[in-house]
Amino acid sequence: MTDMPALSNLSAIDAAHHLHPFSDMKKLNAAGTRIIDRAEGVYIFDSTGRMYLDAFAGLWCVNVGYGRKEISDAAYRQMQDLPYYNTFFGTTTPPATLLAQKIASHAGGKLNRVFFTNSGSEANDTWFRMARVYWRALGKPEKTQVIARRNAYHGSTVAGASLGGMKWMHEQGNLPIAGISHINQPYWYAEGGDLTPAEFGLKVARELEERIEELGEDNVAAFVAEPIQGAGGVIIPPDTYWPEIARICRERNVLLVSDEVICGFGRLGTWFGHQHYGVEPDLAPIAKGLSSGYLPIGGVMVSDRVADVMVEELGDFYHGFTYSGHPVCAAAALENLRIIEEEGLVERVRDDIGPYFAAAWKSLEDHEVVGEAESVGLMGGLQLAADKSTRRRYAKPDDIGTLVRNHCIDNGLIMRATGDRMLASPALTISRAEVDEVTDKLRKALDHLRDTVRE
Numbered sequence: 001m002t003d004m005p006a007l008s009n010l011s012a013i014d015a016a017h018h019l020h021p022f023s024d025m026k027k028l029n030a031a032g033t034r035i036i037d038r039a040e041g042v043y044i045f046d047s048t049g050r051m052y053l054d055a056f057a058g059l060w061c062v063n064v065g066y067g068r069k070e071i072s073d074a075a076y077r078q079m080q081d082l083p084y085y086n087t088f089f090g091t092t093t094p095p096a097t098l099l100a101q102k103i104a105s106h107a108g109g110k111l112n113r114v115f116f117t118n119s120g121s122e123a124n125d126t127w128f129r130m131a132r133v134y135w136r137a138l139g140k141p142e143k144t145q146v147i148a149r150r151n152a153y154h155g156s157t158v159a160g161a162s163l164g165g166m167k168w169m170h171e172q173g174n175l176p177i178a179g180i181s182h183i184n185q186p187y188w189y190a191e192g193g194d195l196t197p198a199e200f201g202l203k204v205a206r207e208l209e210e211r212i213e214e215l216g217e218d219n220v221a222a223f224v225a226e227p228i229q230g231a232g233g234v235i236i237p238p239d240t241y242w243p244e245i246a247r248i249c250r251e252r253n254v255l256l257v258s259d260e261v262i263c264g265f266g267r268l269g270t271w272f273g274h275q276h277y278g279v280e281p282d283l284a285p286i287a288k289g290l291s292s293g294y295l296p297i298g299g300v301m302v303s304d305r306v307a308d309v310m311v312e313e314l315g316d317f318y319h320g321f322t323y324s325g326h327p328v329c330a331a332a333a334l335e336n337l338r339i340i341e342e343e344g345l346v347e348r349v350r351d352d353i354g355p356y357f358a359a360a361w362k363s364l365e366d367h368e369v370v371g372e373a374e375s376v377g378l379m380g381g382l383q384l385a386a387d388k389s390t391r392r393r394y395a396k397p398d399d400i401g402t403l404v405r406n407h408c409i410d411n412g413l414i415m416r417a418t419g420d421r422m423l424a425s426p427a428l429t430i431s432r433a434e435v436d437e438v439t440d441k442l443r444k445a446l447d448h449l450r451d452t453v454r455e
């Protein structure tokens, strides 16, 4: 290992040299960064030796938990055999090819090909070009418009951030780029008014049909959505939503894109999120759980509908990354998928720990500051509410969420807040006792919010 300065100095070095993603650097430098230097199972440790239960699996990605020596060994072996070769000029490497096959075997149905990227953002930029190229190859070059959703997150690259529906991101960098528009999200608690969740699900799904009408069917290439909107606050759609979206895409000849970057690889108790909702996308960006975050790798799963045109009609697709299908990342991903298969983690989420987590999470609904606590598999969203009987929200949602999140962290639980929603997305290996630890600590943080607001 290279010489490391004492951990106590790292904060100052960090402040001097390191710009962090999605961070107010002035505030961060004043507060000092938390230095994480070790992890095992679902626990992470900071440089002072404090231990935290990571109920967020890193950034929704460490699906098999930390400290899996099998994955580091697989990466090490591959690095020694062949640390790098590209997949551009008529070549491939064994791990890249075998990983594409493995992913296709779990996608089922018609998603039989994979185009590799390094990240989820690049995966979104990749399908964005692919969708347009597909229609052009079919003699419909005017089918270029893409419809996405408000409050969605699809990455930080130019197309990714444009597809995302976060206004505060658009304000930085003059986004969205041309050809992308947004419709409402299926966020019943905040936006459902007097409709039942089922009615609201249909209403917001039909906004897609209205937008296609406005733009003209012949101009629309694709619609993209996360099965469950993640960074936006774990917005779980009513059951009526996805079947209606699928119907509209089918009838209007618009490609359906399911962003599986979070929901893929077991999080919802199915290999992919669209399987939970019983819909079949034409394109599906993936990343995160593909390697459980051990090394960066992403991709786009491509259906026969699109791939057949690309293979038979297009000729060259002028798109790719130096590290598309990087052999070491692919070897780590293969080992990660082997673990998920052999330990039956998807089935565990569906039949065992998912239902256990759902019951524990739901039990928080009896708390007076909780409007709703919903989950699918191991993805939970908890709505804080000022008055649960009327669904009235707190006046300063960001402050409220931050208060609860900070209380959790101070008590050894890593949680995330989006506005006034608390989010959980633990490793698929989390034990029942660890689930109890999550909900016990979160309940104490909710007590703290109740007591603070009263004061």
Ligand code: PMP
Pocket (backbone or CB within 6 Å): 059, 118, 119, 120, 121, 122, 124, 153, 154, 155, 156, 226, 230, 231, 259, 260, 261, 262, 287, 288, 298
């Ligand atoms: N899509 C979704 C649904 C995501 O949650 C994310 C990341 N949180 C991305 C895309 C972007 O992935 P990455 O950060 O790997 O670029």
